[in-house]
Ligand SMILES: Nc1ncnc2c1ncn2[C@@H]1O[C@H](COP(=O)(O)OP(=O)(O)OP(=O)(O)O)[C@@H](O)[C@H]1O
């Protein structure tokens with residue numbers, strides 16, 4: 001079995017990349033082979049622009065200790081769009097389209113090329129059911145890959161329902177859920193531990209926590225290594 005895991009979000013801009021980068025750094029520090037992909041990325045300027053360094057792709061390449069180059073960028077994020085919108089809309093802004101079959105085929109090829117003892121982390125785009133193409137959401141992409149998911153949520157007011165709704169969606173569609181990661185949201189009115197404890201009461205899987213500026217928690221690293 002490949003150690004490939006899909007990093008899904010209960011929403012957008014809630015910490016998927018932050019968690020994925022922290023997890024990547026931790027696994028590398030423990031000499032666990034890991035490769036991290038962000039196949040579809042929107043809100044991404046051209047590699048030549050200074051702001052590229054703030055993109056998911058740049059952050060994930062840095063976490064892997066990889067330099068930013070046209071080659072490493074293309075290998076991490078082959079579908080990049082400038083508009084900070086859902087990929088179908090961002091693509092349309094550039095007169096482009098994205099086909100789910102192409103995305104799935106590329107991901108399957110990367111999964112197949114991953115050594116059996118290595119971990120492959122694939123970050124989705126936006127929230128779990130954010131549109132990826134005009135016809136399909138990220139859930140269809142995840143189902144087509146038949147990978148287990150790690151679900152990232154925030155801790156903002158409303159995050160509990162968003163997390164439980166995404167978890168229930170994954171359960172109802174038979175997508176294995178390795179765990180949740182509650183990533184502390186800036187200015188959240190409720191302590192991270194309180195939000196995580198509340199979510200924990202409603203899901204049958206581990207719920208990990210990462211505070212603001214926090215590193216990957218031990219339990220999360222252990223859970224991911226166990227899947228490799
Ligand atoms: N625990 C945290 N500590 C500090 N900053 C954080 C934390 N979690 C998220 N952030 C910051 O919040 C912003 C959004 O996080 P991030 O980019 O990881 O979200 P995302 O879910 O990957 O978004 P997208 O849907 O665009 O991929 C980033 O600037 C990130 O650095």
Ligand SMILES: C[C@H](N)[C@H](N)CCCCCC(=O)O
Pocket residue numbers: 012013041042043083084085086087125126127129130131
């Ligand atoms: C720009 C943002 N950070 C993401 N890259 C794309 C988020 C798309 C969200 C679509 C939606 O679910 O409303």
Ligand SMILES: [Mg+2]
Pocket residue numbers: 016017018056123
């Ligand atoms: Mg991201």
